[in-house]
Amino acid sequence: MFSIPLGDDGAELRPLEPWQAEEFLANIDRGREFIGRYVGLADAVTDLASSRAYLQRYADKAAADTGRIYGTWLDGTLVGGVLFRTMDVPMGTAEAGCWLEPSAAGRGLATRAARVIIDWAIGERGVHRVEWVVAAGNLASVAVARRLGMTREGVLRESFPHGGERYDMELWSVLAPEWRSAARQHGNGHRRVP
Numbered sequence: 457m458f459s460i461p462l463g464d465d466g467a468e469l470r471p472l473e474p475w476q477a478e479e480f481l482a483n484i485d486r487g488r489e490f491i492g493r494y495v496g497l498a499d500a501v502t503d504l505a506s507s508r509a510y511l512q513r514y515a516d517k518a519a520a521d522t523g524r525i526y527g528t529w530l531d532g533t534l535v536g537g538v539l540f541r542t543m544d545v546p547m548g549t550a551e552a553g554c555w556l557e558p559s560a561a562g563r564g565l566a567t568r569a570a571r572v573i574i575d576w577a578i579g580e581r582g583v584h585r586v587e588w589v590v591a592a593g594n595l596a597s598v599a600v601a602r603r604l605g606m607t608r609e610g611v612l613r614e615s616f617p618h619g620g621e622r623y624d625m626e627l628w629s630v631l632a633p634e635w636r637s638a639a640r641q642h643g644n645g646h647r648r649v650p
Contacts, residue, residue, distance in 0.1 A: 462568040467563070469526050469527070470526065470527055474511040474515055477508035480534065486557045486559070487557030487558055493619075494618070523539065523542060526538050530560055530563075536565060536566065537555060540552055545582065549583065550577050551587045552577075561596065566596075570604055574630070582632075585630075585631055587628065587629045589626070591623040591625060605634065607634075608627070609627045609628065
């Protein structure tokens with residue numbers, strides 16, 4: 457299996473597959489309350505069967521070329537990940553997202569991992585527009601969108617019911633020419649992700 461280093465702190469990005477359901481469940485369990493504050497992932501992955509089913513859905517999406525999921529490991533422990541919740545290569549669009557357990561927050565892991573998958577989607581797959589949809593109160597995820605150079609396009613008011621509340625969702629995006637321009641300015645090349 458491949459892994460891509462995300463820096464010199466022992467962090468790496470790897471595929472997250474159904475056979476890793478136990479490790480994925482442990483990651484979600486360690487951060488269930490933190491992850492579940494704004495993201496439905498904690499509600500979807502509650503036991504080993506649902507963990508395996510969630511990862512299988514992404515394996516099926518990868519096979520159909522409509523989504524991907526990758527884990528972020530820190531010193532050998534799965535601490536979060538990034539994904540393309542949706543991916544429509546013929547239309548040139550994808551929606552990226554992330555999750556982290558609390559012990560991994562504040563280290564730039566989500567931003568570094570998202571850069572790798574966005575580089576791949578734009579550079580290798582020809583995706584033109586990558587979106588990031590985030591609850592307005594999820595300041596950490598909003599900060600990731602900003603660090604990725606995304607533009608805030610608007611707010612979908614009270615569009616996401618979660619945990620007995622309705623959340624405003626912000627829509628952020630980056631277009632391929634903007635991404636490439638920023639990469640040239642910072643001397644970043646594209647990394648290959650299968």
